[in-house]
Amino acid sequence: MKNSAPGALQQLIDALRVLPGVGPKSAQRIAYHLLQHDRPGAQRLGDALLGSIATVQHCERCNNFTEQPVCETCLDPERDTSLLCVVETPADQVMVEQTMTYRGQYFVLMGKLSPLDGVGPREIHLDRLLRRVVDPAFGGVSEVILATNFTNEGEATAHYIGEMLKARGVKVSRLARGVPAGGELEYVDAGTIARAVLDRRAV
Amino acid sequence: MKNSAPGALQQLIDALRVLPGVGPKSAQRIAYHLLQHDRPGAQRLGDALLGSIATVQHCERCNNFTEQPVCETCLDPERDTSLLCVVETPADQVMVEQTMTYRGQYFVLMGKLSPLDGVGPREIHLDRLLRRVVDPAFGGVSEVILATNFTNEGEATAHYIGEMLKARGVKVSRLARGVPAGGELEYVDAGTIARAVLDRRAV
Numbered sequence: 001m002k003n004s005a006p007g008a009l010q011q012l013i014d015a016l017r018v019l020p021g022v023g024p025k026s027a028q029r030i031a032y033h034l035l036q037h038d039r040p041g042a043q044r045l046g047d048a049l050l051g052s053i054a055t056v057q058h059c060e061r062c063n064n065f066t067e068q069p070v071c072e073t074c075l076d077p078e079r080d081t082s083l084l085c086v087v088e089t090p091a092d093q094v095m096v097e098q099t100m101t102y103r104g105q106y107f108v109l110m111g112k113l114s115p116l117d118g119v120g121p122r123e124i125h126l127d128r129l130l131r132r133v134v135d136p137a138f139g140g141v142s143e144v145i146l147a148t149n150f151t152n153e154g155e156a157t158a159h160y161i162g163e164m165l166k167a168r169g170v171k172v173s174r175l176a177r178g179v180p181a182g183g184e185l186e187y188v189d190a191g192t193i194a195r196a197v198l199d200r201r202a203v
Numbered sequence: 204m205k206n207s208a209p210g211a212l213q214q215l216i217d218a219l220r221v222l223p224g225v226g227p228k229s230a231q232r233i234a235y236h237l238l239q240h241d242r243p244g245a246q247r248l249g250d251a252l253l254g255s256i257a258t259v260q261h262c263e264r265c266n267n268f269t270e271q272p273v274c275e276t277c278l279d280p281e282r283d284t285s286l287l288c289v290v291e292t293p294a295d296q297v298m299v300e301q302t303m304t305y306r307g308q309y310f311v312l313m314g315k316l317s318p319l320d321g322v323g324p325r326e327i328h329l330d331r332l333l334r335r336v337v338d339p340a341f342g343g344v345s346e347v348i349l350a351t352n353f354t355n356e357g358e359a360t361a362h363y364i365g366e367m368l369k370a371r372g373v374k375v376s377r378l379a380r381g382v383p384a385g386g387e388l389e390y391v392d393a394g395t396i397a398r399a400v401l402d403r404r405a406v
Binding site: 007008009011012014015016018019020028029030031032033034035036038039041042043044045046047048049050051052053054055056065067089090091110111 | 210211212214215217218219221222223231232233234235236237238239241242244245246247248249250251252253254255256257258259268270292293294313314
């Protein structure tokens with residue numbers, strides 16, 4: 001059937017491999033599943049893919065995905081424009097939003113510094129971040145909160161941005177590290193406890 | 204961001220959940236990945252989905268996917284029309300083809316009998332299979348080889364089809380069971396060895 005596979009079916013199987021983690025076998029299984037059991041779902045997915053490519057762009061201010069030039073979060077008049085939280089991805093922004101503790105604005109890097117993968121300051125739009133922070137047209141930022149991940153690359157990204165902004169005299173902070181909520185010391189790794197001891201706070 | 208997510212992006216995230224095994228978190232990750240890193244791939248996938256829905260149908264004879272009324276395998280003049288191999292899925296047909304030992308024709312059930320899931324003889328097109336076997340217009344079938352899986356449901360399906368066809372005087376056979384190629388007895392399950400002993404052949 002390698003040769004006799006219909007063109008459109010083979011194209012679908014090949015195209016499905018753009019999905020992360022989908023190899024040839026899974027692609028075949030997904031294609032058969034959609035054509036046999038869920039054509040309406042496949043139609044919705046096809047429409048959604050083409051629709052989102054056509055309309056979803058990056059927000060001019062925060063770099064997050066949006067269908068307008070500037071996203072709703074950046075236009076929200078109730079947000080504190082003097083606070084700017086820097087996150088790696090839109091998903092990270094969602095997590096910070098869900099805490100309900102932050103009402104400032106955001107800048108989404110859409111990545112992290114990773115020189116080995118060819119991702120440098122330009123690829124994560126640090127020039128735009130700098131302009132966003134120092135240009136008074138954006139309302140004036142008094143503090144930048146670095147909320148990149150606590151992985152090696154996230155830490156390196158935070159360090160780089162921190163140095164860049166401090167050189168301009170901007171106040172920069174980093175999310176606190178320590179024992180997670182509900183954490184039992186017995187099961188928390190030593191590095192985390194070490195950091196929690198160093199960063200202990202008066203009560 | 205739950206509220207501020209752009210409509211097209213949220214629609215894409217929702218639509219991605221038609222893919223088997225994709226939950227809300229993975230759907231979000233896939234959507235961000237495609238929009239950020241692989242828009243051409245997303246375009247190809249969208250086109251392929253809509254294209255295949257529009258063109259891929261079932262072969263009138265063998266029920267496999269095809270873009271023509273009758274598929275290339277069924278039209279191949281070099282195939283033995285007196286042999287018909289019944290498989291559960293197009294992927295199973297591919298596996299039988301890859302053995303290079305079978306040059307007859309196929310019938311693809313696109314499923315297996317599974318009464319608990321509401322899949323009965325009508326859902327796996329046994330009426331069409333019967334017509335395909337007994338109607339002389341299709342060239343006359345002398346033997347039907349049942350190549351459904353050796354699972355409980357596959358075995359039940361084979362048994363049902365076997366009884367149905369034998370009642371019409373059709374010769375029916377089933378794939379041999381036994382120790383797999385390269386199999387070591389120590390690591391093969393007892394049921395397989397028991398069947399291999401029962402079905403032992405003279406040398």
